[in-house]
Amino acid sequence: MQRIVISPRKDWQKKVEEIGFGFHTADTPYWNEGAMYKFTMNEVLEIEKATGELWDMCLGAVQYVMDNDLYDKFCIPKWIIPHIEKSWENDSPAIYGRFDFLLKDGVPKMLEFNADTPTSLFEGGVVQWYWLQDFDKSKDQFNSIHEKLIAYWKYLKPYLQHSLAVKPHPLYFTCLKETLEDLTTTEYLRDCAIQAGLETKLIYIDDIGWNEKKKVFVDLENNEIFNIFKLYPWEFLVTEDFGKHIIEDKNAAFWIEPSWKMILSNKAILPILWELYSECPYLLPSHFDESYHVDYVKKPILSREGANILIVKDGKQILKTEGQYAEGNAEFNQEAYIYQEFCEVPSFDGNTPVIGSWVIGQQAAGMGIRETATIVTDNFSRFVPHIIED
DSSP, X not given: OEEEEOOOOXXXXXXXXXXXXOOSBXXXXXXXXXXXXXXXXXXXXHHHHHHHHHHHHHHHHHHHHHHTTOGGGGTOOGGGHXXXXXXXXXXXXXXXXEEEEEEETTEEEEEEEEOSSOOOHHIIIIIHHHHHHHHHTTSBOSBOHHHHHHHHHHHHGGGSXXXXXXXXXXXXXXXXXXXXXXXXXXXXXXXXXXXXXXXXXXXXXXXXXXXXXXXXEEOTTOOBOOEEEEOXXXXXXXXXXXXXXXXXXXXXXXXXXXXXXXXXXXXXXXHHHHHHOTTOTTOOOEESSGGGOSSEEEEETTOOTTTTOEEEEXXXXXXXXXXXXXXXXXXXTTTOEEXXXXXXXXXXXXXXXXXXXXXXXXXXXXXXXXXXXXXXXXXTOEEEXXXXXX
């Protein structure tokens, strides 16, 4: 793996905006094509292999959590557990997830699994692919994200609820209002579903209604909702009055991602994976008790974008980040933490890359690289394209 400084395309801002990428620059540039990461084919094959094996391990871990009633470790409310287990038993539709890896001596090391609401999908599947066509179309990427999304939406179509009428129930796509990144990701997924032949509708989650008389979710035209993809975290839904209607819903709407993903999107899964598969070279030692570690990263089980992370090395604190997931925040049940072995990897000219490896339709599908100037990937990370070249 190498980081190579290159010249951005002329008028690159216009080029990415033409394909629908409107959040390429905030206070600092998010999309960075002034550099690229180069991987060997062997490195890519190892990342692909790790992604497939870890996905299988994650499914085994979900069953283990259910069989041993470990929900308290995840701070999951008891009222949603029957829904979680039913969604698992029914094999409720799931579409995607993103493993975050560090690459240490050529071996991927799993930091966490973004299983519920992962972003950077559009950048990984589309934006960096268009960049490659302009940079050097003779080169290759680890990138079949777009094709696999369309194929898996086709596969999932029979799983969705359909009416007895000629016209099927649509698949709604939802996210919060005024969140350009989330809207772009949601609309990209929706576009792939349309290409797969599904009838879809966009509705902001703020606009989803609840018909108390019928006990069903409805859209702005009072149409009942039977199938819905949400780019909105389950841990938010279960703390809101709106979310509590899910178990009352007489239509038993399909939620994608399904509620069993609450187990995998929670960092409490990391010690469970280590307990079950400690021989796996892709896992870092992780526990619920810091006494097992000397050099470690302390993570809230529900934190996002590098918030409220504490890193200890040789018994000394070397980094602490702020955020809304601090201890004592009842909204996010933040009395629970996990401790993961601190994995120190070389930076490239002061940039620390994290590999986001996608699983789509049960298969490894491609990757995107985000880099930061610190050792914690936060909301100031930059997306950098990649190529494969031996």
